[in-house]
Amino acid sequence: MRNFKILVASLALTSFNTSAKSNQHQLPKLDNNGKPRNVVFILSDDHRYDYMGFVGKVPWLKTPNLDRMAAEGAYIKNAFVTTSLCSPSRASILTGLYSHTHKVVDNSAPLPDGLTFFPQYLQKVGYKTSFFGKWHMGNDSGDPQPGFDQWEGFKGQGEYYNPRINTNGVWKQYKDSIYSTDLLTEHAIDFMKKQVVAKKNFFVYLSLKGLHDDFQPAKRHKGYYADKEVVLPESFYTPLYGIKQLPTIDPKTGKAAQGKEYYGENMMPNWVKNQRESWHGVDYSYHGRPWKVQVINYCETLLSVDESVGSVLDYLKDAGIDENTLVIYMGDNGFAWGEHGLIDKRQFYEESVRVPMLARCPELFKGGQVLEKMVQNVDIAPTILACAGLDKSQEMVGSNFIPLLQGKDIPWRNRIFYEYYWEHEFPQTPTMHGVRTDQYKYIRYYGVWDTNEFYDLKNDPNEMHNLIEVPALQDTIKRLDHDLYDWMESTGGMYIPLKRTERPHFDHRNKGNY
Helix, strand or coil: CCCCCCCCCCCCHHHCCCCCCCCCCCCCCCCCCCCCCCEEEEEECCCCCCCCHHHCCCCCCCCHHHHHHHHHCEEEEEEECCCCCHHHHHHHHHHCCCHHHHCCCCCCCCCCCCCCCHHHHHHHCCCEEEEEECCCCCCCCCCCCCCCCEEEECCCCCCCECCEEEECCEEEECCCCCEHHHHHHHHHHHHHHHHHHHCCCEEEEEECCCCCCCCCCCHHHCCCCCCCCCCCCCCCCCCCCCCCCCCCECCCCCCECCCCCCHHHHCCCHHHHHHCCCCCECCCCCCCCCHHHHHHHHHHHHHHHHHHHHHHHHHHHHCCCCCCCEEEEEECCCCEECHHHEEECCCCCHHHHECCEEEECCCCCCCCEEEEEEEEHHHHHHHHHHHCCCCCCCCCCCCCCHHHHCCCCCCCCCCEEEEECCCCCCCCCCEEEEEECCCEEEEEEECCCCCCEEEECCCCCCCCCCCCCCHHHHHHHHHHHHHHHHHHHHCCCCCCCCCCCCCCCCCCCCCCCC
């Protein structure tokens, strides 16, 4: 697929197209009550795609409210981010743009002038908009950002307990062991109640700190999973040398072969092998904290996130607006828990790039369905704008995915693209670009002397056999390489973004260097 829309340079508010744009009182009539739809968007942090109870990945994990959303709405099974890192992903959600276009390429990059966030379009047609929680994207001071009538935001990562929150420009320090997930959820519901009374259409962006490190569950959940066993992922030992017991594959044909040396292990990139003993590796995770203990804390922290979703759903039902309100839940990026000997995100491996995504709106689409099509974070803005009767702005690269949930046959992507740029603070992960189809994944590294990667996801879902040198697959690899460069050339991505770096990075082997 090489037909890509050339991005429009201007990001002005006037670029969107809607019959309502000239008169905010002439609102589009979209729901069964003749009103635009209310929308609640719930974003969690570092929640990997398969850590939900109904998925069955972790047998003892309980997420009754996420399970409820899947049963009553839609489970977008193949949801991805374009960059697996907090700030770039959040910027893509808010702008509908790739990282190399909005230029928030890492967790330190400031917002460039001229970006427009999709809630600004909602304001133009009369919506009351709100933001609660973790912004963590450029201009990360905690101060109110464009597009929101009600603002309650952290500075930086924020806090799990006793948070300091900027409310519409005024800072407030909460005390008495207030848990931020509970607080933000309560305030988001209070905002919705006020809009219902005032008969105003609303948009809520509830951005929770959970599940970001340092994982801190609510006190009521501490110890909930203390006796549970954490099972090592199949690819836990993949980067190590000298292991012969793993599944084997013939390097010439790419087919399974018994009795031969494990091919994929020898072809793993050196940066992956080296990262095992870094901040983002299982042998020295987060300065040596036992990673299995962290997994338990992670899962216990998820319990409050799940309760937050349940509280929102319960309020909407009690208010009688759950049938026509669109609720979307997703994670800002995935998270590795031992796969390839890694923890954290940034990589283009499945556990890092895939995210949980659920949607519920009974008036719009039937419940209990599973969407197989590939959806990305750049699709969030066009989808929400469509629920307000607005076309996406010209520069947005994503698309409204609601028609897919309605069973409509619309043109849709058959592959996704990925980008990640080397960070000064975490130099152990190189710049990379990638492309993924339903069957294959190709990862190309930049600026390091190392091997690229190619996986057959249907036959090797755990990405343990790098087939980059299999002769029979070279035409496929070449085609995907061309697709990758076509994407970058057509969307303004043929450069490596640079910025000032004056702080030392924190890798333990080079601590103190600049």
